[in-house]
């Protein structure tokens with residue numbers, strides 16, 4: 001059977017590759033300290049689970065793309081509390097089935113695969129779905145290599161690249177580096193996008209996982225031509241619920257809603273009810289943040305103590321570490337000898353950017369982090 005050739009160009013999805021490594025270790029009877037996939041193990045708060053259960057009806061009918069008003073209102077209230085931004089829940093907020101599908105589908109909104117100006121800019125290293133969504137929509141992937149502080153400076157892109165671009169992705173806090181863009185970075189990005197009539201989409205799924213000060217949102221500095229993606233996966237420990245939000249420019253939201261009726265992208269009403277409960281409560285998000293902060297401190301203290309360089313890692317639950325010999329793949333393989341599973345930077349990059357780093361996701365619990373540190377120690381004692 002002839003398949004879509006674009007599909008065949010895509011490398012193995014990073015979580016599949018990392019899961020294989022974990023399964024190989026487990027079947028060899030080894031203990032695995034899993035800092036690989038960003039899917040933490042802390043339980044979803046009871047009140048969220050109870051709300052989900054209470055909202056399963058006798059007859060579960062089709063949900064609508066725009067979702068019940070309750071989820072949109074709960075998110076608008078959250079945006080007001082957390083960001084000081086007033087959003088109209090009728091016209092500026094849409095629920096998604098997690099942010100991954102929203103990332104994947106976004107290029108379909110603004111990319112014409114037959115047009116010369118079909119560029120999709122995204123951070124590299126970065127979340128691999130920016131690239132995958134662009135390729136499968138027939139867009140022209142334009143990875144923007146990051147290094148140093150891992151801040152994406154869209155305003156430094158050549159003007160001929162910007163002229164060919166329809167969609168710019170930014171991601172702050174950034175996966176895999178944990179770098180955070182400042183308000184002025186966000187504003188400069190938006191100004192460039194406006195000048196070139198580019199849709200700016202800010203992936204903010206780690207916005208509530210921070211340690212020193214809350215990261216800013218694009219919605220605090222801009223509205224026209226802008227969307228922001230939010231997620232309950234990281235904020236509320238709800239990866240399996242598949243629940244996110246897209247919010248922003250009402251004209252773009254209307255177009256997105258129309259697009260999403262075609263595949264019928266609509267989270268279940270009982271998931272939206274649980275999501276409304278989660279967005280309405282900040283205490284559980286704070287408790288999770290503090291717990292991630294403890295794990296992060298432990299790990300960073302150890303890594304820096306053995307002489308490694310931790311880069312960016314300001315927010316999100318990722319710790320981004322420079323490989324001692326500049327080879328992230330070799331360093332990840334060395335850590336694996338101690339049973340410590342990480343993602344080498346090469347898993348996130350289309351260009352050579354970030355290949356000299358390794359990402360630790362703060363997945364194991366505190367005891368697991370302590371045990372992993374003891375397992376790693378001999379690797380550095382011997383060095």
Ligand SMILES: Cc1ncc(COP(=O)(O)O)c(C=O)c1O
Nearest residue numbers: 098099100127175205231233244
């Ligand atoms: C940067 C980034 N965006 C989006 C997602 C998808 O998150 P969700 O669980 O909301 O689909 C992830 C997941 O790890 C991510 O790292």
